[in-house]
Amino acid sequence: MKCLSVITLITVFLLALFCSSGSALRCFTCRISPCNVNKTCSAEQDACIKVDLGSRIEKDCWKYSDCDVDKVGEHFNVKNLKLSCCQKDLCNGSPITVGSKLVLGISSFLVVIRMLCF
Structure with a gap:
């Protein structure tokens, strides 16, 4: 019975991890560093853009079909x-921030598994 609970918990966790909520995309937006807005x-x-x-x-929201160096260069008036364009929430932020959220999620999951199994 305990093993079935663990398998169910793992399944729910993986579904939550890989499914999106369907809400609008969130991106960092700034023209100067540090960028925390x-x-x-x-x-x-x-899409989120980092130029x-x-x-x-600069970081902002963008249309993915316009993620082209020429189009973006024209917008910013530079050659x-x-x-960098991406399509996940806050993906144009610091890799440290994105990585730390993943580590926190995995750590929390492992603690729950440990509590249920031992």
């Missing part, structure tokens, strides 16, 4: 840039 994107903005313009890095 985030907002809910509009319906047509289905390295050399002298500064030389580094571009």
Whole structure:
């Protein structure tokens, strides 16, 4: 019986981990660093963007079909840039922030498993 509970818990956890809520995308948005402000994107903005313009890095909501170096360069009026587009909540933030959320989730899950099994 205990094993069945653990399997059920693992299944629910994995479903929650890999399913999205269906709500609008959230992205970090800033024109100067440090960037810790985030907002809910509009319906047509289905991606987060991070643009390295050399002298500064900008982050915002964006339309994924417009995630092209030429289109973004035209928008920012520059020719030389580094571009990153992604489609997960707050994915244009620091990798440390994203990684720490994953570690926290896995750690919490392992604690629950330990409590149920031992």
